[in-house]
Amino acid sequence: QSxxxxxxxxxxxxxxxxxxxxTGTSSDLGAYNYVAWYQQHPGKAPKLIIxxxxxxxSGVSNRFSGxxxxxxxxxxxxxxxxxxxxxxxxxxxxxxxxxxxxxxxxLTVL
Amino acid sequence: QVHLVQSGAxxxxxxxxxxxxxxxxGYTFTGYYMHWVRQAPGQGLEWMGNINPDxxxxxxxxxxxxxxxxxxxxSISTAYMELxxxxxxxxxxxxxARDQYCTSAACYPYFHxxxxxxxxxxxx
Numbered sequence: 001q002s003x004x005x006x007x008x009x010x011x012x013x014x015x016x017x018x019x020x021x022x023t024g025t026s027s028d029l030g031a032y033n034y035v036a037w038y039q040q041h042p043g044k045a046p047k048l049i050i051x052x053x054x055x056x057x058s059g060v061s062n063r064f065s066g067x068x069x070x071x072x073x074x075x076x077x078x079x080x081x082x083x084x085x086x087x088x089x090x091x092x093x094x095x096x097x098x099x100x101x102x103x104x105x106x107l108t109v110l
Numbered sequence: 111q112v113h114l115v116q117s118g119a120x121x122x123x124x125x126x127x128x129x130x131x132x133x134x135x136g137y138t139f140t141g142y143y144m145h146w147v148r149q150a151p152g153q154g155l156e157w158m159g160n161i162n163p164d165x166x167x168x169x170x171x172x173x174x175x176x177x178x179x180x181x182x183x184x185s186i187s188t189a190y191m192e193l194x195x196x197x198x199x200x201x202x203x204x205x206x207a208r209d210q211y212c213t214s215a216a217c218y219p220y221f222h223x224x225x226x227x228x229x230x231x232x233x234x
Contacts, residue, residue, distance in 0.1 A: 001172065003154065036220045038155070045224035046147075046155065051211055052218055089155050093219065098171055099145070104154040 004028065004090050004102035011108040012080045020105045022073040022090030028100055030071040034093035037066055037075045040104075041086045049088075050075060077107075085109045112136040114206055114225035121231045127194040130228045132206030139187035140164040143209035145221060146180060146191045148202040156202075160209070161189060196232045203227040 005023040012018040022029070022037075029035060035053045038046035048057055050066040053073065063084075065076045073090055090102040117131040132144065146158040159170035161180040168180045179192045189206055205228075207221035 003156075034219060038221070040155075045205060045227060046221070048211060048220055048222050051220045055218075057211055057222070058213070091155075091157075091221075096172075097169055099157040101147075101155040101157060 001028075001094055001096060001098055001100050004092060004100055006088075006090060006102040006105045008103070009106045009108065011110055012077070013110045014080055014082065016080050017076065017078045018080065018107075019074050019076045020088055020090075020107070022075070022102045024071050024073075024092055024100070026071060027096070028071075028092040028094040029068065029073055031095050032093050033068065035066070035068055035073045036091045037064075037073075038089045038091065039086045040089065046089060080109050082109050112208065112223045114208060114223055116204075116206060116225040116228040119229040119231070121233060122196050124197055124232055124234055126196050126232075127192060128196060128230050129190055129192040130204050130206075130230070132189040132191075132225050134187045134189070134208070137208075139182075140184055143219075144180075144182070144189040145207045145209060146178075147205045147207055147221070149205070149227075150199070150202040153202075158191070158204075163189065193230075196230075198232050201230065201232045203229050 037050035039049045040046045053068045054066040087104045113135045115133045140163045145160040161168045163182045181190045206225040208223040210217045211220045211222035
């Protein structure tokens with residue numbers, strides 16, 4: 001099972017909107033809506049910020065939104081803030097009854 | 111309050127094995143799958159496998175088949191990950207992560223609770 005494909009880095013200014021893409025295959029992203037996004041700050045464990053493609057856990061900012069089309073999922077930030085600077089990982093359940101992560105995208109707030 | 115507390119850092123020689131523990135509290139241990147995820151220095155997350163603590167049934171990522179063993183001790187609500195045949199590329203932080211994010215309406219199969227991570231360094 002290969003990792004999902006994410007851009008290595010993205011950047012934006014405070015208040016800007018940006019989107020991170022995550023591309024998989026018909027065996028993972030294209031097969032189910034079991035898609036999640038995790039945020040990881042340096043030295044910390046990952047934190048679930050989106051589940052089931054587009055749902056936010058309780059307490060997660062509504063500036064984060066998720067979507068999916070075919071084999072590609074996306075995470076959108078509306079109104080970047082300095083505290084959003086982190087690494088973001090997409091994840092999907094697969095037809096092999098396993099889970100796969102993306103390679104991670106480092107978000108820099110300029 | 112759900113807590114996952116992992117064992118401490120380990121230094122191992124190439125070819126050795128390592129066993130990392132994940133002691134849980136605050137929920138019914140046998141009610142939720144436990145996953146193991148690793149992260150090499152400066153690298154991304156990698157799913158290794160999971161265990162059903164109730165039945166002991168495991169599922170491993172193909173990459174780790176034959177080298178990883180997930181077990182549990184229900185009497186002390188603790189999950190274990192043992193990795194054998196260590197090489198330098200196994201140097202990583204190993205996380206346990208509990209299955210299921212639950213709302214008042216339903217539960218969803220995602221990694222909501224994580225251990226603090228256990229650094230395993232493989233070096234001669």
